[in-house]
Amino acid sequence: MVFITAWLLVPRNSVWPSAGVTDIVGRVLADAMAPILGRPVVVENIAGAGSSVGAGAFLRTPADGHTLFLGTNNQAVMKTIYPQLPFDPMADFQPLALVARQPFVLVVNPAVPVRSVPELLAWLRQKRDAANYGAANPGGSNHMAGVLLQQKAGVDFTIVPYRAAAASVQDVVAGRLDFTIDSPTMILPLLRDGQLRGLAVSTDAASALVPGLPSLREAGVAGYDMTVWQILFARVGTPPEVLAVLQAAAAKALAEPAVRQRLAVAGCETWPDAGPQAAAALLASEIARWSPIVAAMNIMP
Missing domain, CATH: 3.40.190.10 (Periplasmic binding protein-like II)
Known part of the structure; x- marks a missing residue:
């Protein structure tokens, strides 16, 4: 049996009028994973540069599974906007689970x-x-x-x-x-x-999470589709047996009805396939999708 004390790093936004969505998702997940792992999961919010400061702090921790990172859509675009960043999400982050998604x-x-x-x-x-x-x-x-x-x-x-x-x-x-x-x-x-x-x-179709509103695409903006997401990451190089425990704990937590209900109250839902392969595929597809948009629109820091 592998025993893990997890430390979950969450990008922080200022709070008004309630906690930001990534903070809420992180705390819901931490609360659910702690009893499964048999160890506390401490959430640390790290602000700065659209989550890049938090990602950088995460990459300075040992690749042992004790520190995890809750990444967002930002990880798909930050390397294009800030090429000097000392990390690459595809090379340095090991996806564990697709945690949640929400329409804007x-x-x-x-x-x-x-x-x-x-x-x-x-x-x-x-x-x-x-x-x-x-x-x-x-x-x-x-x-x-x-x-x-x-x-x-x-x-x-x-x-x-x-x-x-x-x-x-x-x-x-x-x-x-x-x-x-x-x-x-x-x-x-x-x-x-x-x-x-x-x-x-913002999603491709209307969402039950925000009843009564069409999607932008349905309202006439062809091709508009933006789903906001959170992925749980470990460090690349984390031992396989540790990854297996963390992946199983995340999957069990996300399957709990109480977790899904808490996420729904915050305007979020879980993914039909939340596994690590699906998370890795989403990250790769989002980087491929957004990089040319960032370049075409000349987005600068």
Whole structure:
């Protein structure tokens, strides 16, 4: 029997009005894996550069399975935007499990005179650079969601940089920004309170996690598809017997109904196939997909 005390590193975003989605997913997973492993799983949030600081800290830990990393979509684009980063997700990260996925939600301030995606696109074509979109960190999930909208819909707008996505959502509520695309964890309470107006979700099809909204593709933005995800990683070089224990623990945790319910409350769902092979395939496909988009849109740090 291999005994493991795990230390889970989670990229941190500023908290407003609730914990960020990756932090929530990490804590749900840690709570579920601890009794399975028979050891505590301590969550450490590390902020900076769209999770690159956390990834760098992870790569400085021993490859023994004691420290794990909860990676996100950011890992698919950061090496293209920051080529000087001292790590390569494909070469240095060992996928253990696909943990969760979620749609992002396109929202506008209620004062913006649109109630549908076609109306928003017409308004953006009229306003052009005068329309403001809030996003955090070049390469962050909500930044890439906006870039993808520019590319697929052929519209221009100003992307206003923020240190954290939560602050940009706050400024959409306050009317200092016109719109954004971000996590249902932050967005759904604000939709229910009428502080924001939802227009669409970012996934290829409508999502039961955000009822009543079409997908951007369904609303007329051909080719738009962005699923936000979290993958649990160990270090490449971790002993196979340790990887086997961690993979089994993650799979057992993600199969628990209570875990799925906690994730659903946060606007997330598990994957039909959450295994390490599926996680590795997703990471590879996302890097292949996003690298040319980053290059075409000339995204710079």
